Each structure stands twice: as structure tokens, then as C-alpha cells.
Amino acid sequence: MAGRLEGKVAIVSGAGSVGPGWGNGRAIAWAFAREGARIFAVDRNEAAMTETVAKVKEVGGRIVTHVADVTKAAGAKAMVDAAFAAYGGRIDILVNNVGGSEPGGPVEMSEEVWDRQMDHNLKHLFLACKHVLPVMEKQGAGAIVNISSTSGIRFTGSFNIAYSATKAGVIQFTRALGVAYAKKGVRANTVVPGQMHTPLVEARLAGQRAGGDVAKLIETRNKRIPMGFMGDGRDIAHAALYLASDEARFVTATEIIVDGGMSAKCD
Numbered sequence: 001m002a003g004r005l006e007g008k009v010a011i012v013s014g015a016g017s018v019g020p021g022w023g024n025g026r027a028i029a030w031a032f033a034r035e036g037a038r039i040f041a042v043d044r045n046e047a048a049m050t051e052t053v054a055k056v057k058e059v060g061g062r063i064v065t066h067v068a069d070v071t072k073a074a075g076a077k078a079m080v081d082a083a084f085a086a087y088g089g090r091i092d093i094l095v096n097n098v099g100g101s102e103p104g105g106p107v108e109m110s111e112e113v114w115d116r117q118m119d120h121n122l123k124h125l126f127l128a129c130k131h132v133l134p135v136m137e138k139q140g141a142g143a144i145v146n147i148s149s150t151s152g153i154r155f156t157g158s159f160n161i162a163y164s165a166t167k168a169g170v171i172q173f174t175r176a177l178g179v180a181y182a183k184k185g186v187r188a189n190t191v192v193p194g195q196m197h198t199p200l201v202e203a204r205l206a207g208q209r210a211g212g213d214v215a216k217l218i219e220t221r222n223k224r225i226p227m228g229f230m231g232d233g234r235d236i237a238h239a240a241l242y243l244a245s246d247e248a249r250f251v252t253a254t255e256i257i258v259d260g261g262m263s264a265k266c267d
């Protein structure tokens with residue numbers, strides 16, 4: 001039986017992860033490859049993609065890696081040009097997955113960090129879309145999936161003002177794009193992950209939020225979630241897979257929240 005993304009060419013940005021295991025981008029590359037997509041994996045850290053390549057190969061998938069900083073205009077253009085060339089001149093799917101938080105509110109956060117957060121979480125969507133949309137429009141088909149966060153729709157426990165603002169921006173950027181391109185065959189949707197157990201928990205968040213105590217951070221995060229546990233990158237990947245596939249042909253300019261019920265809860 002053909003895979004759900006058979007033959008499609010998919011750019012996945014942030015396709016590595018900060019550590020070993022199921023980061024969102026890595027899991028997206030794996031899940032898409034398992035369903036027959038040809039993966040163009042992009043990360044600024046080549047080594048971070050080693051495990052991604054291994055996971056894609058495990059499921060018999062095809063993957064080309066590309067090193068770029070997607071927050072830079074030249075990096076974004078080079079990424080799209082290389083993806084277009086890699087698999088015979090088409091791009092069917094773009095997943096803008098790069099992102100991450102820096103702590104603090106307007107008082108504690110420097111202007112430099114604020115600006116960097118804008119680039120890291122939002123500007124790269126604009127840059128990638130600038131170059132991918134003309135390709136998709138010419139094809140008369142394409143699917144864009146952007147990765148936001150429940151921090152973009154709720155206060156989820158940590159004050160990270162720029163992250164909240166940019167992740168809200170991801171959602172509205174995508175809605176506007178989806179409406180504007182609806183008649184051109186290009187769909188745009190967002191996956192909104194809640195608090196996930198990705199490698200980030202051990203690599204950075206435990207230090208930032210729990211004095212390095214990983215078990216304590218996991219307990220705090222689990223407690224906020226009605227289901228009582230954090231999902232991992234594969235849960236995000238499966239939502240992205242649906243949105244990227246033709247099964248979602250009537251779905252555009254909207255979001256899927258993947259958070260174990262957290263954002264529906266009030267306490």
C-alpha cells in the first residue's frame with residue numbers, strides 16, 4: 001500500500017535536536033519518511049541530524065541533509081534552492097519547525113534577546129515562505145505546516161514574553177497565509193505542541209526552570225497535563241503528518257493542538 005505522503009518532497013527545518021531522542025523535527029522527518037516522503041532535512045548543526053538520518057534510514061526512507069541558518073535571508077534562499085534541486089524540481093511540503101524559548105519578561109529580557117527570539121521563532125517562517133510559495137503556486141499544490149506552542153495561546157507556567165508573542169504570531173501568520181493561498185492549492189496549518197518530553201527537557205529546560213533537577217521538572221510538567229504525562233516528538237509528528245497529507249485536503253488556515261488536554265484546563 002502506498003504511504004500517506006508517497007513521493008512527496010518535504011523540507012523539514014530544525015530536523016536535528018538538542019540531544020538524543022524524539023525532538024519534534026527529527027520525529028517529523030521520520031514519520032514523513034515512513035509514509036513515503038523524500039526528506040530534505042535542514043539544521044544549522046550538522047551533527048544534530050546524524051540520528052535523524054539513522055531513524056529515516058531505519059524506515060527505508062530517503063533523506064538529504066542541508067546545513068543552514070534559516071533565520072538568515074541567504075540561508076533560507078539557499079535551503080529552498082537546494083531542496084528544489086535535490087529531488088527533481090518540486091517542493092510539496094514545508095515544515096517550519098525551528099524555534100525555542102528564552103526566559104524573562106520585558107524588564108529582565110534584553111532588547112538583543114527579544115530581537116533574536118523574533119528571528120528564531122517567527123522571521124524564518126517569512127523567509128522560507130518567501131521562496132517556497134512561488135514554487136508551490138506554480139505547482140498548484142503544496143502544504144505548509146508551522147510549529148507553534150501552547151505558550152502562544154495560554155500562559156503555561158513560565159514567563160517567556162518573546163516566545164509567547166512569537167508563537168502567537170506563528171498561528172496568525174499561518175491563518176492569513178492559508179486564506180490568501182486557498183484558491184492556489186496551497187494549504188497552511190499550524191501544530192500547537194503543549195509541554196512535550198523532547199530532548200530539550202534534559203538539555204536545557206531542567207537547567208533553566210528547575211535548577212538542573214530533571215525529575216522535578218518532569219513532575220511539574222506532568223502535573224499540568226490532564227492526561228498526566230508529556231507526549232514526545234512523535235505525537236507532534238503525527239499531527240503534522242495529517243496536515244501535510246492529502247487527507248487534510250479541506251483543512252487550511254487552522255491549528256491542531258497536541259497537549260494532552262492542557263490548554264482546555266483552567267487552574
Ligand SMILES: NC(=O)c1ccc[n+]([C@@H]2O[C@H](COP(=O)([O-])OP(=O)(O)OC[C@H]3O[C@@H](n4cnc5c(N)ncnc54)[C@H](O)[C@@H]3O)[C@@H](O)[C@H]2O)c1
Nearest residue numbers: 014016017018023024043044048069070098099100149196
Ligand atoms: N519541546 C517542547 O516541549 C516544545 C513545546 C512546544 C513547542 N515546541 C516547538 O517545537 C519546535 C522544535 O522543538 P524541539 O524541542 O523538538 O527542538 P530542539 O531544540 O530539540 O531542536 C531544534 C533543532 O533546530 C536547530 N536549529 C535551531 N536554530 C536553527 C536555525 N536558526 N537554523 C537551522 N536550524 C536551527 C537546532 O540545531 C536543533 O537541532 C520549536 O519550534 C519549539 O518551539 C517544543
